[in-house]
Amino acid sequence: MQGSLGVTGPLLQVFLWTPVPRDTPLWGPHHPWGPHHCTWGPSTEGSLCPSPASAPRRKLVRVKVVRKKVLKKKVLKKRPKCHTHTSVSHTHRCEPGPAVPGTHQTPPPTGCPPLGLESLRVQDSQLRASSHKRYGLGAHRGRLNIQSGLYDGDFYDGGWCAGQEDVGQWLEVDARGLTNFTGVITQGLNSIWTYDWVTSYKVQVSNDTHTWHPCRNGTEEAVFPGNQDPETPVLNLLPQPVVARYLRINPQSWFPNGTVCLRAEVLGCPLPGPLPTAGLDFRHHNHTEMRKLMKRVNDECPNITRVYSIGRSYLGLKMYVMEISDNPGMHEVGEPEFRYVAGMHGNEVLGRELLLNLMEYLCREFRAGNPRVVQLVTQTRIHLLPSMNPDGYETAYKLGSELSGWAMGRWTYEGIDLNHNFADLNTALWDAEDNDLVPHEFPNHYIPIPEYYTFANATVAPETRAVIAWMQRFPFVLSANLHGGELVVTYPFDMTRTYWKAREPTPTADDGVFRWLAAVYATSNRAMASEQRRLCHHEDFTRYGNVINGADWHTVPGSMNDFSYLHTNCFEITVELSCDKFPHASELPAEWENNRESLLLYMEQVHRGIKGVVRDGDTEEGIANAIISVDGINHDVRTASHGDYWRLLNPGEYEVTARAEGYGAATRRCRVPFENVPTPCGFRLYRTRPPGRGRHRLPPDPPLRLQRQRLRRLRAHRRAP
Numbered sequence: 001m002q003g004s005l006g007v008t009g010p011l012l013q014v015f016l017w018t019p020v021p022r023d024t025p026l027w028g029p030h031h032p033w034g035p036h037h038c039t040w041g042p043s044t045e046g047s048l049c050p051s052p053a054s055a056p057r058r059k060l061v062r063v064k065v066v067r068k069k070v071l072k073k074k075v076l077k078k079r080p081k082c083h084t085h086t087s088v089s090h091t092h093r094c095e096p097g098p099a100v101p102g103t104h105q106t107p108p109p110t111g112c113p114p115l116g117l118e119s120l121r122v123q124d125s126q127l128r129a130s131s132h133k134r135y136g137l138g139a140h141r142g143r144l145n146i147q148s149g150l151y152d153g154d155f156y157d158g159g160w161c162a163g164q165e166d167v168g169q170w171l172e173v174d175a176r177g178l179t180n181f182t183g184v185i186t187q188g189l190n191s192i193w194t195y196d197w198v199t200s201y202k203v204q205v206s207n208d209t210h211t212w213h214p215c216r217n218g219t220e221e222a223v224f225p226g227n228q229d230p231e232t233p234v235l236n237l238l239p240q241p242v243v244a245r246y247l248r249i250n251p252q253s254w255f256p257n258g259t260v261c262l263r264a265e266v267l268g269c270p271l272p273g274p275l276p277t278a279g280l281d282f283r284h285h286n287h288t289e290m291r292k293l294m295k296r297v298n299d300e301c302p303n304i305t306r307v308y309s310i311g312r313s314y315l316g317l318k319m320y321v322m323e324i325s326d327n328p329g330m331h332e333v334g335e336p337e338f339r340y341v342a343g344m345h346g347n348e349v350l351g352r353e354l355l356l357n358l359m360e361y362l363c364r365e366f367r368a369g370n371p372r373v374v375q376l377v378t379q380t381r382i383h384l385l386p387s388m389n390p391d392g393y394e395t396a397y398k399l400g401s402e403l404s405g406w407a408m409g410r411w412t413y414e415g416i417d418l419n420h421n422f423a424d425l426n427t428a429l430w431d432a433e434d435n436d437l438v439p440h441e442f443p444n445h446y447i448p449i450p451e452y453y454t455f456a457n458a459t460v461a462p463e464t465r466a467v468i469a470w471m472q473r474f475p476f477v478l479s480a481n482l483h484g485g486e487l488v489v490t491y492p493f494d495m496t497r498t499y500w501k502a503r504e505p506t507p508t509a510d511d512g513v514f515r516w517l518a519a520v521y522a523t524s525n526r527a528m529a530s531e532q533r534r535l536c537h538h539e540d541f542t543r544y545g546n547v548i549n550g551a552d553w554h555t556v557p558g559s560m561n562d563f564s565y566l567h568t569n570c571f572e573i574t575v576e577l578s579c580d581k582f583p584h585a586s587e588l589p590a591e592w593e594n595n596r597e598s599l600l601l602y603m604e605q606v607h608r609g610i611k612g613v614v615r616d617g618d619t620e621e622g623i624a625n626a627i628i629s630v631d632g633i634n635h636d637v638r639t640a641s642h643g644d645y646w647r648l649l650n651p652g653e654y655e656v657t658a659r660a661e662g663y664g665a666a667t668r669r670c671r672v673p674f675e676n677v678p679t680p681c682g683f684r685l686y687r688t689r690p691p692g693r694g695r696h697r698l699p700p701d702p703p704l705r706l707q708r709q710r711l712r713r714l715r716a717h718r719r720a721p
Contacts, residue, residue, distance in 0.1 A: 346392020
C-alpha cells in the first residue's frame with residue numbers, strides 16, 4: 001500500500017501454549033443446540049462435560065521480533081506476567097473434558113486460517129459489541145490492522161472502543177456456522193492522538209448467544225495476556241479446537257492511561273472444510289519455493305517461457321522474472337512488451353502469489369488451446385516480476401500472515417522504501433514547463449536522471465538499480481505495480497505538483513488514457529466491483545469508481561509509476577489488490593477469482609492505440625530512437641532499436657508526427673477505433689544530412705545523449721552490500 005503507515009510498533013509477541021501429552025481423548029459433548037458444543041471446568045450440575053482432575057503444566061514461549069534500521073529477530077523464552085483483575089495460578093488454557101461416548105470428537109489443531117476480520121470476509125453484520133464510544137469506534141472497526149483517519153473523532157477510526165471502562169465489555173464475532181476456533185490475535189487502537197490497548201482478556205464461546213461458556217484453567221477462568229503497545233499483534237493459541245459459532249473477547253485490563261480499545265482477528269476452521277483450489281498452487285511461497293514453481297512452469301511450457309534474473313537484492317537473493325511469449329528471449333518487431341511487478345513492499349504479498357498463479361494459468365491454458373490465452377501469448381511479450389523486494393518478503397514470511405503486522409517487511413533490508421527510491425523527474429519537468437522550455441529546450445519524455453542521483457553516496461537500493469536497468473533493456477509499453485492494503489487503482493502522477501501539499505489532483509498529459517487503464521482493472525475486479533464491498537479502512541474509493549489519481553490520494557515523490565512514464569515509454573498504474581496486505585493462504589483461491597479477469601483484461605490493453613515502424617526511406621531500415629508526437633498531447637514516445645513503436649491512445653482521430661536526428665519530419669492522421677486492436681501507423685523518413693559512421697547511424701539528439709551518460713554513471717556507482 002502506498003499510504004501512510006500510521007503508528008507502527010517495534011515488537012511482535014506470540015504466546016504458545018504447549019500441552020504435556022495426556023491420555024484422555026478429545027472431547028465433544030452433546031448440548032441442546034447442536035452436536036459440537038463445548039464447555040470447560042469441573043463437573044457440576046448443569047455443566048456439559050467434566051474437566052480433568054488437574055490442569056497439567058505447560059511451557060510458555062514468548063517470541064519477540066525487534067525492528068531496527070536493519071531487521072533482525074531476537075528470541076526470548078520466559079513466562080509472561082499477566083496483569084489481570086483475577087488471580088491466575090496456572091498456565092492459561094481452555095481446559096476440555098474427556099469425550100462423552102457417542103458424541104462428535106473435536107479434531108486436533110491443524111493450523112486453522114483467520115476467519116477474515118482483516119480481509120473483510122467477516123462482514124460488519126457479523127461483529128457486535130457490548131457498547132462503543134461512538135459509531136467510528138464501533139464493533140465493525142475492531143479488525144486487525146485496520147487504519148484510522150488523520151483526525152481525532154474520525155468517522156472511520158482505528159479500532160473498537162467500549163463505551164464504558166469495566167470488565168463487562170466484549171467484542172463478539174459470529175462465524176455464521178460451526179467453527180473450530182483455535183486462537184485469537186489482538187492489537188490496540190490505531191491512532192496518532194491516543195494510546196489505548198487491552199493488556200489482558202478472557203475468551204468465551206456460545207452457539208446461541210444466550211449461554212456463554214468461558215475458557216478455564218482448571219477451576220478459574222483463563223486470562224490471556226494482551227498487548228503492550230498499540231501496533232504489535234499478539235497471538236494466543238488455544239490448546240484444543242473450540243467448536244462453536246460465536247466467540248467473545250472480554251477485556252479484563254487495559255493500558256492505565258487509556259481505555260478499552262482493541263483490534264482483533266480470530267483463527268478457526270469452518271466445518272466441514274475448505275473449498276477445492278482449481279488446480280493452481282494456492283499457498284505462500286518463500287524465495288526457494290518461488291524459484292521451484294517458476295522452474296516447474298518453465299519445464300511444463302519450455303516453448304513459451306523463460307526464467308531470467310535482473311539482479312540481486314541487498315542480501316543476494318536473485319530477482320527472477322518469468323517471460324511468456326511464443327518466442328521467448330527474442331524481441332519481435334511490432335510485438336509490444338508488457339510487465340507486471342509485485343512485491344515492491346515485501347509485506348504486501350498478494351501480488352506475488354497472483355503472478356505465480358498467472359504463470360501457471362497461462363502455461364496450462366496455452367497447452368489446452370484456450371483461444372484467448374493463445375492470442376495473448378502469441379501477440380504479446382509478457383514479463384512477470386513476482387518479487388521486487390525479496391529481502392522484505394522473507395522477513396514478513398517468517399512471521400506469517402497474521403503476525404507480520406502492518407509494516408514488518410515493507411522496506412528493504414537496508415530500510416529503504418522502494419516506492420520512494422526512484423529519481424524525482426517530476427520537479428525538473430514542472431520547473432521547465434513553468435519557464436516555457438518544454439518541449440523545445442527541455443524534453444517531455446525520456447527525461448534524464450538528475451546528476452545527484454548518480455553520485456556514489458546516493459541512497460539508491462540495489463533493487464531499484466536492477467529495475468531501472470531492466471526498464472532500459474526492454475521496450476516496455478504497459479505495466480502495473482501490484483500493492484496491497486487497500487482496494488483501489490491509482491494512476492500518475494503520484495507526486496503533487498504543489499510541493500507543500502499532501503494531496504491534490506496532478507494529472508499527466510495522458511490523463512484520459514490512464515483513467516481508462518485504471519478503470520479497466522477496477523471494473524473487472526470482483527472485489528472492487530461488488531455492491532456489497534465495504535471500506536477497507538477509512539477512505540471511500542467507491543465514490544470514484546475505485547479509481548483515483550495517485551497524487552490526489554497522497555503524494556509519493558520518487559514513485560516507480562512517475563519514473564516509468566517520464567523516463568521510458570511505459571505507462572504504469574498501481575493496483576491495491578486487497579484490504580489485507582498478507583492474506584492467509586486459505587483466501588488465495590478467492591483472491592485469484594477476484595483478480596483473474598482483471599489481470600488478463602489489463603494485459604490486453606497493451607494493444608490499444610497505434611503502432612508502427614519508422615523506417616529510413618532509402619534503406620528501409622528501422623530508425624531507432626525516433627520521436628513520435630501526437631498533436632495536443634505534450635508527451636512523446638520513442639522507437640525501439642528496430643524502429644518499431646507503440647503509442648497508447650483512446651479512441652479518436654489523431655495527427656501523428658515522426659522525427660529523428662538527421663531526418664526530415666513526417667506527419668499523418670491515424671484513427672483509433674473502439675475495438676481493442678492497434679491501428680497501423682508507420683512512417684518513412686528521409687535524410688537531411690549525410691549519415692555518420694558505423695552502420696549509417698547518426699549521433700543521438702542531446703537529451704538522449706545526456707540520458708545515456710547519466711545511466712552509465714548510475715551503473716558505475718553500484719554500492720556493494
